[in-house]
Amino acid sequence: MATYTITELAKEFDITPRAIRFYEDQGLISPSREGPSGRNRVYSARERTHLKLTLRGKRLGLSLSEIKHLVTMYDSPKDTEVQLKSFLEVLAKHRASLEQQREDIEVMLGEITAHEEESQRLLEIVNKAKNNS
CATH class of the missing domain: 1.10.1660.10 (Multidrug-efflux Transporter Regulator; Chain: A; Domain 2)
Incomplete structure (x- = not known):
């Protein structure tokens, strides 16, 4: 062995x-x-x-x-059907958790993009004000 x-x-x-x-x-x-x-x-x-x-x-x-x-x-004991069903259940729960995390990440990325765009817009206003003075 x-x-x-x-x-x-x-x-x-x-x-x-x-x-x-x-x-x-x-x-x-x-x-x-x-x-x-x-x-x-x-x-x-x-x-x-x-x-x-x-x-x-x-x-x-x-x-x-x-x-x-x-x-x-x-x-x-080698009851393959029970083992496979149990494994599929574990995988399904894990998949659901990962999909929720992906949705949460997409929301956060959208918020980051909005903040970046707003910050860029404000920076342009500040730069225009500097150039005009």
Whole structure:
């Protein structure tokens, strides 16, 4: 059975060992321990997959609790239909949140544009007044 060190996984996924330890602290991965006083972390193929799922969830912008739910589903009995429906539900909620953020950003950009135009107009008035005096 393949095993991995924290350094190997950090290189493979282009993240820091500290990030991996953080995910461990959050309960998303749980390596076994070896060596004197259990100091060395040893990651199984299963833990590697958990890390991969965690990073994929992070890339999608999911919260740690949503990611933890997905990792737990991965470990649950293989009722694929239930897992897929649950994942689709998580994605739908996340999509709705992102779409709301996009709407909010569009409103803010519109306000910025209006302020820029007003400031530009006022600057032209100030410059004309300077030139006329």
